[in-house]
Amino acid sequence: MSAQVEEMEFAAETRQLLDLMIHSVYSNKDSFLRELVSNSSDALDKLRMETYRNKDLAADTSDLHIQITLDPEARTFTLSDNGIGMSRAEVVDLIGTLAKSGTAEVRKKLKEAKDSAASEELIGQFGIGFYSTFMVADKVTLLTRKAGEEQATRWESAGEGTYTIEDVADAPQGTTVTLHLKPADAEDDLHDYASVSQIRQLVKKYSDFISWPIRMDVPVPPAPPAPEKDGDSETDGDSESDAESEKVAESAPTHTTETLNSQKALWTRPRSEVTDEEYAEFYRHVSHAWDDPLEIIPMKAEGTFEYQALLFIPSTAPFDLFMREHKAGVQLYVKRVFIMDDCEELMPEYLRFVKGLVDAQDLSLNVSREILQQDRQIKAIRRRLTKKVLSVIKDLRANDREKYDTLWSQYGRVLKEGLLQDVDNRDALLAITSLSSTHSVDTATSLAEYVERMKDTQSQIFYATGESREQIERSPHLEAFKAKGLEVLLLTDPIDEMWIQSIPDFEGKPLQSVAKGEVDLSDEADKEDDEKKDNEQFAELLTWLTGVLVDDVSQVRLSSRLTDSAACIVGEAQSLSPALEKMYRDSGIPMPESKRILELNPDHALTSGLRQAFADRGDDAALRETAELLYGAALLAEGGSPKQPAAFSKTLADLLTRTVTAPEPSA
Numbered sequence: 001m002s003a004q005v006e007e008m009e010f011a012a013e014t015r016q017l018l019d020l021m022i023h024s025v026y027s028n029k030d031s032f033l034r035e036l037v038s039n040s041s042d043a044l045d046k047l048r049m050e051t052y053r054n055k056d057l058a059a060d061t062s063d064l065h066i067q068i069t070l071d072p073e074a075r076t077f078t079l080s081d082n083g084i085g086m087s088r089a090e091v092v093d094l095i096g097t098l099a100k101s102g103t104a105e106v107r108k109k110l111k112e113a114k115d116s117a118a119s120e121e122l123i124g125q126f127g128i129g130f131y132s133t134f135m136v137a138d139k140v141t142l143l144t145r146k147a148g149e150e151q152a153t154r155w156e157s158a159g160e161g162t163y164t165i166e167d168v169a170d171a172p173q174g175t176t177v178t179l180h181l182k183p184a185d186a187e188d189d190l191h192d193y194a195s196v197s198q199i200r201q202l203v204k205k206y207s208d209f210i211s212w213p214i215r216m217d218v219p220v221p222p223a224p225p226a227p228e229k230d231g232d233s234e235t236d237g238d239s240e241s242d243a244e245s246e247k248v249a250e251s252a253p254t255h256t257t258e259t260l261n262s263q264k265a266l267w268t269r270p271r272s273e274v275t276d277e278e279y280a281e282f283y284r285h286v287s288h289a290w291d292d293p294l295e296i297i298p299m300k301a302e303g304t305f306e307y308q309a310l311l312f313i314p315s316t317a318p319f320d321l322f323m324r325e326h327k328a329g330v331q332l333y334v335k336r337v338f339i340m341d342d343c344e345e346l347m348p349e350y351l352r353f354v355k356g357l358v359d360a361q362d363l364s365l366n367v368s369r370e371i372l373q374q375d376r377q378i379k380a381i382r383r384r385l386t387k388k389v390l391s392v393i394k395d396l397r398a399n400d401r402e403k404y405d406t407l408w409s410q411y412g413r414v415l416k417e418g419l420l421q422d423v424d425n426r427d428a429l430l431a432i433t434s435l436s437s438t439h440s441v442d443t444a445t446s447l448a449e450y451v452e453r454m455k456d457t458q459s460q461i462f463y464a465t466g467e468s469r470e471q472i473e474r475s476p477h478l479e480a481f482k483a484k485g486l487e488v489l490l491l492t493d494p495i496d497e498m499w500i501q502s503i504p505d506f507e508g509k510p511l512q513s514v515a516k517g518e519v520d521l522s523d524e525a526d527k528e529d530d531e532k533k534d535n536e537q538f539a540e541l542l543t544w545l546t547g548v549l550v551d552d553v554s555q556v557r558l559s560s561r562l563t564d565s566a567a568c569i570v571g572e573a574q575s576l577s578p579a580l581e582k583m584y585r586d587s588g589i590p591m592p593e594s595k596r597i598l599e600l601n602p603d604h605a606l607t608s609g610l611r612q613a614f615a616d617r618g619d620d621a622a623l624r625e626t627a628e629l630l631y632g633a634a635l636l637a638e639g640g641s642p643k644q645p646a647a648f649s650k651t652l653a654d655l656l657t658r659t660v661t662a663p664e665p666s667a
């Protein structure tokens with residue numbers, strides 16, 4: 001007996017996505033099979049885990065498997081599992097809507113995905129899972145009953161604006177998905193998915209390693225005709241034996257059940273025996289991805305803690321890598337039995353983009369998260385995996401620069417979090433960290449490479465932080481470094497501001513911000529004399545300026561970092577940069593307003609003119625205005641803005657007006 005059929009609408013972005021799928025330009029239509037098998041395999045894993053945890057669960061686990069049934073006449077493809085199944089609410093939530101975490105991002109990307117290449121990339125990036133069935137079917141029916149529940153649910157949709165959902169009283173445990181297939185179209189890469197040979201081949205290709213049996217009923221080829229006896233002629237009928245053989249033929253089964261996959265756990269096989277394509281399929285299965293892995297990392301450890309691991313670095317970063325909901329990517333198995341997804345205990349947070357699995361030999365099958373957090377073995381595995389991933393990245397940097405560059409462009413920002421979080425691996429992390437520098441626009445540098453290029457007279461590693469390379473390069477702080485040919489690291493990731501503060505030196509060379517403290521760039525022998533002379537000459541002006549600008553700066557002093565500009569603003573040696581202060585403030589951490597230092601270029605005409613004017617006229621209103629403008633202009637030059645832009649611009653306008661107003665004729 002079935003209850004009322006309810007028609008529901010897909011959310012707007014789900015509809016858009018379905019539209020994209022149905023009119024899909026995505027060339028690999030076969031992927032729907034991988035997605036369905038993956039979902040069923042997960043559902044079987046979940047059921048097995050659930051029965052470990054909940055002994056009272058009324059579920060049948062006697063023959064967990066996946067079954068494929070083809071009906072070439074009705075043109076249907078059916079895949080069922082007797083796994084965990086879904087409740088009605090779960091069907092609405094999981095099948096009727098997109099994963100919530102991605103919704104906003106998907107919406108944005110959908111809007112942008114105007115051409116076929118963009119939508120292909122979109123499908124690849126998000127992995128559209130169950131919806132991929134609409135690439136090959138014009139109607140999809142899903143019948144599911146959650147293990148332990150009586151009520152089942154039927155869901156059906158033609159992939160347009162709506163779907164129907166109804167309660168069904170009677171259905172086997174697990175999920176059955178029936179696809180009403182579109183006509184095969186070789187030109188569109190739409191194969192005949194009601195064909196036994198096609199499905200046999202695709203399961204082998206995509207899902208051979210799935211640990212559950214994937215079965216299919218296949219027709220038994222007709223038995224070869226019995227050999228004719230000697231001397232028998234066509235007319236010479238032995239009617240009794242003919243009837244006998246007919247009976248046998250009638251009762252002979254027309255179908256037999258074939259298991260299509262070898263079920264061999266890929267991670268237990270030596271690397272030399274597994275093809276890259278098999279690894280790639282396995283990666284797509286474990287990580288629900290649609291792309292190829294950038295790097296495959298098989299590992300095997302024997303001894304005290306025995307385990308095997310198969311890790312992957314995906315070629316593209318997931319859209320939610322920096323979102324709170326992002327899940328860690330490594331699964332835990334114990335003796336080939338799936339235990340849990342997203343096992344955070346196996347990987348540090350900054351390697352959260354790594355996918356794959358660890359199969360540990362000596363853990364208990366009902367190990368819980370709480371136990372894992374304390375487990376010595378898990379901690380040891382995590383240490384080993386971390387070191388291995390970092391050493392693989394280091395090797396890529398040395399031997400496959402193109403791959404490393406892709407990796408760094410995708411994950412560099414996350415890896416830099418490690419510089420703050422993982423003190424034990426800081427050296428390894430620094431060895432794989434690439435930073436922009438004034439040395440080259442095209443190629444980033446490591447700290448070690450920077451040190452190799454350092455001049456003999458140079459004792460510090462210089463760096464500048466800012467929003468972009470262009471902005472930093474225009475900053476007055478860099479002038480003298482440019483003039484003297486000193487290399488400066490250009491750090492533009494917000495996280496750079498943080499880790500750089502936590503690393504005082506590299507190979508004994510202190511890291512020095514070009515915008516902080518006093519930098520000593522003079523290499524002439526007589527620099528001390530020059531400085532002394534300058535300081536004496538400018539002493540009164542500097543004291544007066546410090547007084548005029550007392551609300552804004554802690555001090556006004558002469559600079560050795562400027563060649564072209566008249567002034568710049570710098571921080572105290574140990575201070576936080578304005579950007580970092582802002583970051584803390586934005587995240588709710590109270591930060592006292594800190595004053596910085598105004599530095600003047602003693603060789604600039606404006607500075608020397610100001611000194612002369614002050615010597616001639618002393619403190620007057622016009623000179624005070626010049627001091628305010630000088631300070632405001634220095635803020636603008638570093639990419640900041642005066643505290644009161646309107647006042648600044650008015651003072652500037654007044655000054656400019658005076659330059660164009662004809663002087664009063666003298667009496």
Ligand SMILES: Nc1ncnc2c1ncn2[C@@H]1O[C@H](COP(=O)(O)OP(=O)(O)OP(=O)(O)O)[C@@H](O)[C@H]1O
Pocket residue numbers: 035039040043081083084085086094095126127128129130131174175287288289
């Ligand atoms: N055969 C099934 N049995 C039980 N639950 C299922 C089954 N198929 C799908 N689901 C549920 O529906 C959810 C959505 O499936 P879908 O294939 O769309 O996405 P996914 O597999 O979670 O992720 P991705 O989009 O990355 O492939 C699954 O996470 C699972 O909870």
